[in-house]
Amino acid sequence: MTDKNNNQERCSECGLDCNADEIRIVDGKGVCLNCLCGQVEPIEIRPIGIVVNDKKRAKSGFATSGSNISEIRLHPGQERFMKAITDETHLTIIWNLHQSRPVKTAFHRGWDGKEVGPFASRTPDRLTPIAVTDVELIEVRGTTLIVRGLDAIDGTPVLDIKVSRKSLKRRE
DSSP states (O other): OEETTTTEEEOTTTOOEEEGGGEEEETTEEEEHHHHHOSOOOOOOOOSEEEESSOEEOSSSSOEESOSEEEEEEOGGGGGGOTTGGGOSEEEEEEEOTTOOOBOSOEEOTTTOOEEOGGGSOOSOOSSOEEEEEEEEEEEETTEEEEEOOOOOTTOEEEEEEEOHHHHHHHO
């Protein structure tokens, strides 16, 4: 239940009134972050860039549509951290699921129909909207990385980049 006057919502589990931004929808019910995560301090993460491609999220389900090639446009201040990135063949991209929807604790997984929870799936609808994808680095143009295999949609905030184990194995 939302109190429009002071932007408060009641947690369906503990019954406490919380700020609306501290409530997540789980199985159709509002649950406070304290019930979901315990009493921990939130972590502040700032994006280092943005994904540019023609991928869009489907209106239902987890699928995306669009090309397999994406640009990762890093903010200009990130250039100092790009030393030797052109030597790599594969990168691991950590990104924000900025268009995630309410979370379900159980659902039927797309590829095999097995009933699972978010931790046993690749659903973009997660309590903590963070995703990780290994990609092939095709080209670097200034602070723009051209990659193959990123399943993030257009406009996705990029949180971090690491060298992929695939690049490391190439050297062994």
